[in-house]
Amino acid sequence: MPTENEVIVRVGGAAGEGGASTGESIAKLFSRHGLHTITYTSYQSAIRGGHNWIQIRGSPEKVYSQGDGLDLLLVLSSETADIHYSKISPGGVILYNNEKIKNGENLVRQDVKQLGIPATEMGRKYGNLPIQNTILVGALTHLLGMKLDTLVSVIETIFGKKKSDIFKFNVEAAQEGYNYSQQNFQPLGKRMNYTFTPKLLMTGNNALALGAVTAGCKFYSAYPMTPASTILHWMAAHSTKYSVLVKQGEDELAVVNMAIGAAHAGARAMCATSGGGFALMSEAIGQAGMTETPVVIVESQRSGPATGLPTKTEQGDLLQMLGAGQSDYPKIILAPRTVEECFYTANEAFNLADKYQCPVIIASDLYLSEHFETVDSLNLDSVPIDRGLLFDGNGDGRDYKRYQFTESGISPRAIPGQPDHMFVAPTDEHDENGVSISDVLCGIPKYVEIRARMMEKRMKKMEIAMQDMKAPSLEGAKDAELTLVGWGSTQGPIKDAVLALEQEGILVNSAQFKYLWPFPAEKCEQVLSQCKKLLLVEGNYSGQFGLLLAALTGIRIKEKLLKYDGEPIYPSEIVTKVKQVIGHI
């Protein structure tokens, strides 16, 4: 149930009725009132025909997930009530168009206020304009004690040009909805302080894309795939503004190989996909490892296996990322935990890729990629660009060895076009000069040794990279009864659960992993060895991170909350599970 200090709204409608964008304007309304805001959108693959809904949570305090419970259900289509009515918290409100739910039919709960508005009728004068949503949002603005002016500013952002009819009509409709609400309904009576200092509101994919361009990404290739597609859309829309060449390839094989080609030629290059596309990319990721080409690959996971549920979330591709491509080669896997961290992780990923001359995978998921979250003002300068060890181009090129054996395993990189330092980057095993040894040399004792050393050289980089891989610190009470262990996007619900449990006097803390490969086993063991009891929280069936943890540290977590129904984890689910595990139920 929402606390006094927060508000949770859900908007539901048939696919195509604009539920999501209505939800987004409510989110913007919140963030411009200075609220910390988080959303979650549920939708389906079909363009039309399904039921979509979006949940928006706002609070003057920092919130970490979409939250539990519902203060207000905003109904855009009749089935919305059927599906969500029971979810409204006692004392909550259902706000609907009178024509969609005739006379409040079937709205029988005594503990819920039924607020109907003749929105269709009110909207009629605007002709065919789908304006009922705006009327309802106007009404909601009053119910939450929010400012109509701010809503007008949101409408302006959405509909652009101040003097267009569509802008004018929407403002009028919002005003009417607000007035109707004021005349007929009592505000919800939540006691929230609005600061009106607008916060940045963005999705994980926004933050990632913004991070990438800030890091100097110049080449972005992609093949559309939910939930990675919105990176493509954002990049394409900002391509000329930020001078990033955006290339939609014919498939993911092309996409990743294009990015590798661009990286080889010296540009910072990134591509993104989801699980199925990542499977197709996996051979080429090994190629980047072998040729020591720095490239960033985003995998935004969705519900699998196979096509699965393209619009639902899961953290099911960790094993795939760990096992991508044959044999052992250097690669780094980072799982940002919040929208804000998506920004910084993109910057970090490019630096790590250049530093270790290897592929870096950013493991996101639908939940993280697509939900909106307010972030504190981003520090754009916090991660300076570091291109790693580039060959200075001085000296006689004849001595240049692209794959020189060095202490760190990192060899100075020359860029095509640079005079005198020609080399071939081969996917075959090779010597220090990059000369392939598979054709006529392998198997001969000297080259058997070179092969082994070249393998060690490459993997050595990962030993060094271990220094950059951080273990999570324990967040929350030091002497907690139990530690929640998660990775990536589950941080939000876990944090909220910890807070909720604290309210009930139950002290738990959490360790949320971001650096997954090379896995900083020793540091992680140190952190987890301080814990009394562990509870693994993952959005997949088999507890894939649990397997990784056990493989590298021997720590096997017995208690698990594994979710694989496509929905994100809610704090309340964690709360229940924790109580069960520590015997409070």
Added chain:
Amino acid sequence: MPTENEVIVRVGGAAGEGGASTGESIAKLFSRHGLHTITYTSYQSAIRGGHNWIQIRGSPEKVYSQGDGLDLLLVLSSETADIHYSKISPGGVILYNNEKIKNGENLVRQDVKQLGIPATEMGRKYGNLPIQNTILVGALTHLLGMKLDTLVSVIETIFGKKKSDIFKFNVEAAQEGYNYSQQNFQPLGKRMNYTFTPKLLMTGNNALALGAVTAGCKFYSAYPMTPASTILHWMAAHSTKYSVLVKQGEDELAVVNMAIGAAHAGARAMCATSGGGFALMSEAIGQAGMTETPVVIVESQRSGPATGLPTKTEQGDLLQMLGAGQSDYPKIILAPRTVEECFYTANEAFNLADKYQCPVIIASDLYLSEHFETVDSLNLDSVPIDRGLLFDGNGDGRDYKRYQFTESGISPRAIPGQPDHMFVAPTDEHDENGVSISDVLCGIPKYVEIRARMMEKRMKKMEIAMQDMKAPSLEGAKDAELTLVGWGSTQGPIKDAVLALEQEGILVNSAQFKYLWPFPAEKCEQVLSQCKKLLLVEGNYSGQFGLLLAALTGIRIKEKLLKYDGEPIYPSEIVTKVKQVIGHI
């Protein structure tokens, strides 16, 4: 060093000089003398220009690997001596063409007999025929006290038609080499009993292909890739004889999807590839898991990463197989340990695929795929064909649910063409009828539940399959100081090492894993918990099986022998490592 009771021969020559086929005829010579025989061939990617060699080991007792040491080096080209001369065991022999090593130049070892033959001159009368190899093998036949008649039978097998000139000339040349040897050289003086009961001699790929056709495989698709290609060649050559449709596809994506299509239509279908091709197949393997289609995929591993060393061995793709495709889905991974077991594993794989309606991966490697080994007469009938739960086709088709929820998770399968049981096999998540729920249904409470149950149904099959997954028994002394832990093809060298150590009074035993996924953790824990100390032996850099074992059982093996230089593991390397670990050195 070879024992008295065995002989180890190595043949070396420039690529294109027929070293491999000369070696193969020596292997056949051995097996027809009734010797247990094992070979190992070292070659490179280029068709010409490199140096190739093959080692052949024979013994009246069972042998398990290519062995250590060298009784006889057969030199086909001058660089052969440079590369292998030092490897000859004291008391051994170097046999060469006088013209390739002029006057035994640089053959300075006192503990090695230098036997030169004027083979080029002797061969001159046969014109351009490359006959020196046969002359040398004739000489070798005498040196090993073997029968010329048997060599003639081998020549007949190789050159076919009894009356052809090429057959006749080769027989003559063999005879001449034999005579020359008899007149000039002393036999090696190994005391071996030849039974002359021919043994079956085949490679792992031969055995696998034979196993597949025996299992009723009717569809085989492949894209050439070393070391899987010889399955394709054998299958193509036997296609009409055994009525197996063989299709070379345009790439591995096509190959695996064709096999899945054929399997969906009711044929037993298999495809094979190596690491890079497997990476490309991985998305579709998930498809087979999701659509519950039985299909067998062979992954014969080679040295990676990327193109790597295409003609060298490695066990580096285990993580790739475990992580193949996004999310969690049912799949089975089997790693045959000997050539003989390749045969039975193919049979088993088809039955498991049909029983659990899922993809089965056979994990082989270059070493296992390509080396020749004598096998005891195969019991062709030991694994009857079991097509699993097929829908009987009785009853009213309207009740038919392809993905029915059942106790075991296994649902009766109908085959296209069967009246009244039409269904769609979808890669999207679906309900019991196979109706996709991703388009308009997912996210709605009822379907959130169906999604979760469908996931559980599929994974349930793997719980049941666990019964078929066996833990290895401990081979060797019960009270061993140390247990060698390996998987798949390293069984041979490990067994030989155990025997060699026994000779020295050091008791070790071994646990060799074949059933890798679903990993029978409990049974394995039971087996390994009896052991005093563990030593992991793997042909890869990171100890991938060790990671799997730790992930599922928490057993972390500290001591490791990891080899990643492309060469197979030799028993002597294990012996040395064992002594080091148990402090005998």
Added chain:
Amino acid sequence: MATSEIATYESETKPDWCPGCGDFGVLAGLKRAAGILDIDPKDILVVSGIGCSSNLPGFFNSYGFHGLHGRAIPVASGAKLANSDLNVVVTGGDGDGYGIGLGHFIHVMRRNLDITYIVMDNGVYGLTTGQVAPTAEKGFKTKSSPEGVIEMPINPIALALVSGATFVSRAFSGDPIHMADVIASAIKHPGFSLVDVFSPCVTYNKINTYEFYRPRISKLDQTGHDTHSMEAAIKRSYEWGQKIPIGIFYQTERPTYEAEDAVLKNGPLIKQKPVARDPEILLREFM
């Protein structure tokens, strides 16, 4: 044809396409074609990839396989080779078939497997909410090409012609009756048949609409086109602008892959017995 015949192919699942989507016309056309040929649903296997269009098998009463994006053709090929008695029809989108699946598309044509391939060509990636597809015309603006496409579109008809397809045709969702005839001819044709269908995406393609096509469509069989002339077919495949031809561009006879494969001479694969487990036969070569 009686409606009852078409009803045979009616699935219990209702299509979820946007109202007005061209794919409705294709579904209707396919049902009608199956009705014309009077094929028992159990003998049809409809294979698809992923896309709005690829959802079609779910809405058609027959056996089906709704596979991965871009891989419908190889799945269908495997199924056809395993059971050559099946009528195998592949349905999908332009992204699925001419984008990610292009390699398979070309290779299957040189094989001349007896498969019918119906491509719902709408110039966009519908299911992923409207990015550019390989048949989109130059200048077309989408979410992923906001400055307008700068690549030349694929010409699927010409590609099919030079790749060895033995039946190459085009239809229009706005004319499902004509389409049904074309599809029926395609299914009846022994060998690989392509039916490229202009199937408007009413949501994401505001250029290639019904209104765009309707006045331009011209039927090949009404313009004295010789369907046996490769040259004429290639020439007409380039017609675009005021007149855009639909109908059969080209048809020829060449033995199918199934007819030429030595193993299939003994009948469909799934009807053939496993090899006898006779050591004399199986093991001799290894002695």
Added chain:
Amino acid sequence: MATSEIATYESETKPDWCPGCGDFGVLAGLKRAAGILDIDPKDILVVSGIGCSSNLPGFFNSYGFHGLHGRAIPVASGAKLANSDLNVVVTGGDGDGYGIGLGHFIHVMRRNLDITYIVMDNGVYGLTTGQVAPTAEKGFKTKSSPEGVIEMPINPIALALVSGATFVSRAFSGDPIHMADVIASAIKHPGFSLVDVFSPCVTYNKINTYEFYRPRISKLDQTGHDTHSMEAAIKRSYEWGQKIPIGIFYQTERPTYEAEDAVLKNGPLIKQKPVARDPEILLREFM
């Protein structure tokens, strides 16, 4: 051209092809072509996949990328887009380019990136010891097709023509001087250029040998061929048998992808600065 100029492109690594392999001729042709155009080795990037032919970059003195089987074209595309000042040449085999890589091949042509693609066409998979390749003629017997191929071969020239390549040509390893001229024209051509080369595999293809080609080869420029006529080019691409044409089939001008891309208007990508880290610019839209 002086030998010293060709020596510029001599690598320290000697080719490991079988003696007589056609690929020697291609290497020689490429060196000569580079010499004719007098390109600094540092400004050349040779990209390849996997195959005997794909080993070529290792034997040529310039920057190189020896990538994965079938993926040379996208790697080259990425590199060219990142640094449009580079002369990007792709070298590979028929299996690599027309088999596994076929989809990329067609798509790159509609893009008209300024890349030169040299395919060593030998009808087999050489490196994997002689299986059938997509250009093998019907009936060709290999390890993987012991009964003879039953598929129609790919016609790469025709495919290139209908896919939008702006320069389509063919050469023969037996005539490296002619080849060098063709390659030089291809590299000079602004836009995508294909050079399909008959490059005999002396080890695994006993049909398409030097002896097979030599008497059949006829040079297009000696037979009054109009390189600006698509129709003529298509027609001639089908010539096979007694006369097999080599030379330039078709050449036309169309703006390159690089010229049309809005971002590249500001020069090669790698010379462009990272965006200024100004919150006013970067963050405003999220307010």
